[in-house]
Amino acid sequence: MSASTEKPTLIVFGAGGHGRVAADAALLSGAFARVVASDRNPATWGSDLLPGVPVLSPEDASTLPGPRVVHVAIGNNPVRRDEAARLAALGTLATVAHPSASVAASARVAAGCLITAQCVVGPMAELGVGAIVNHGAVVDHDCRIGAWAHVAPGARLGGAVLVGEAALVGAGSTVLRNLRVGAGATLGAGAVLLQGLPDGEAWAGVPARPLAQASA
Template structure:
């Protein structure tokens, strides 16, 4: 049985959940259910025809889950707690090399590029228009935001947020749990946990 012929639970009914649902529908999942831990969201329509179900009801119907939560810590926590296999969602207009490795529970959105030799861990988001060049490594639950450019063989840790439009030069290393601000240019390794912004990127927190 192909994975797409099963039922996918999208956990997280916010804006990011809408992006995931849109990609999963385009990918061709036969059946999609959506839920959220926030009871106020239950009963709402995430997209036309896609209603938010109570969590226990949604889990009972599902074969796999995609955790659609932007926060890396929350995404990691839910992925470990929910007790279903993690499903990667790939929009058909994502350009993903057959020579790249993609972990479980990743999201590869429309117009992103994942080049040969790239390796993505578990639960990684590669958002619209982002480029993960050849031989880049991206750690678990990292979010590569829209229009980010990661130069060849860059090594990005786990739970990193690379803000929209930021650029990481080839071969540069970024340690776990670092935040890189929108539009930053990272020219040298970032080892100390914190928030970095600007051109070139400097620590601001």
């Protein structure tokens, strides 16, 4: 096998629950020669993230032979973005996609994304660097998900929704078509968004409103 076609070793960075989801999808995808994990927390070193997926120190991970790629498996969006910048020397960023996910042939998926079980990424949708589409989420046609954003489990985005960089679309929420979720914004779990959500704001409820109003 030539070097160009050799499957790489995947380092899943982040030995928590989100890391387990990424490692499981990576194993099932068959895209990697080997899957290991790494974490900055010494308490995790020497444990198994999943059966057959050992957790290594970053130093040990950096000595793994062969082609290496890294998937940063940290749920917090800004932390994931910052770790990815710090880990550039460990390997290039890899996207991990669970084989049960439905990703349209015309969708564009950038590096470092996590596409988990049973989710849908529709035609002409775009996922930015490091974006997460979590279990059972629907990202419909022509949506654009910004870098380091997270579409949480069971969220549903209508067609042509824009999600800004590092935004969180909460679990089980619904966003009507053509709307925009601003950069760094949070849409609460279970919310139904009927109008644009400004950058950096947190909205919740049905219909979604700024959090202070939603909980009043």
